[in-house]
Amino acid sequence: MLKYWPIIRSSTCFKLGVAAAVSYVLYLLAGFLLPLLLAIGLAFALYPLVNAIAKVRVAHGMIKLSRVVAIILALLAFCIFIVMIIGFILLPLFGQMNEFLQKLPLFISQSQGTDMHDIDAMLQDPTKIPLLPSDFNMLMTALVNWAMGFVSSVLRNLVQSSLSIVQSLIGLIIVPFLSFYFLKDWRELREMAVNLFNYDVQDRAAAVIDDIGRTLSAYVRGLAKLSLISGFVISVGTASLGIEFPLVLGFWAILAETVPVVGPLMGAVPAIFIAYGQSPEAAFHVALFYLVYYQLDANFIMPKIMGQKIDLHPVILIISLLIGAKLFGIVGMVFAVPVAAVYRVLYKELWHAGEGR
Known part of the structure; x- marks a missing residue:
């Protein structure tokens, strides 16, 4: 058996089995790992601020702040930032959210199909039977109503699955x-x-850990900048267009920015949904605004800030997002990309380790 071990270890089936087993263990530990992942993300986000504070000298340059003091000051700054977010954004956001939830049944009723009571009424009065779309306007209205109903059900399922995890x-x-x-x-x-590994592979383990750290650090910092820019632009833009709940839409845009590829669609659809409840013209203006902004975001803002931080093919990104959404809802979609990036580093460094060409 031992003489066949090198062949077994280098086989694709064995590697896939190990990857599947590790992924399953991580799935079982997801509730435990999420605080750890959030802590790592926060550490990556605050790392530049800590370095900047550590370089500050006080008492006419005679005293240099220790790293512990710099970390404490950075965490205090983060806490102050969170308090400001709660006071100036979240509390007004909750007020708009309450108003939105009161109007949500009206929005949903405009996009839902018929139920059994409606069918009975149509059988008794044939004039109530809805007509099939016979022109372009009727077809577009029917498609919008269907899309809004579908999106509302998807969002409801995502939010429910995410809340069950967060609770x-x-x-x-x-x-x-x-x-x-x-x-x-x-x-x-x-x-x-690094010391957990054998001496002969410690150099490779250190390289893998450093590569993962560089990738996640750059991604977290770039994503934080993109999310804040998106939330500000969407809030101001929808407010200037006279759309209801601009803070809700801005907060949703911040969350949507954390999801690549499908994030712009996730951010735009609820805004169009709300605007359509006001008027079709408002929905058109909102759709045009989101189209222009996300084109600028994709072609100018994101490349400038992010560069090539996550070198993943769009197909891999979409598959990762689908798996994350299925398993953990919105929380899974947020973490799908960095997890996929870690898997990419592991694949690059370990999949063909020890093999000859």
């Missing part, structure tokens, strides 16, 4: 504490992770 995450309170130690002792933690 079980009592451990979120430990995220800032984990981030503190990741920022403070990341070199020691990296050394501990």
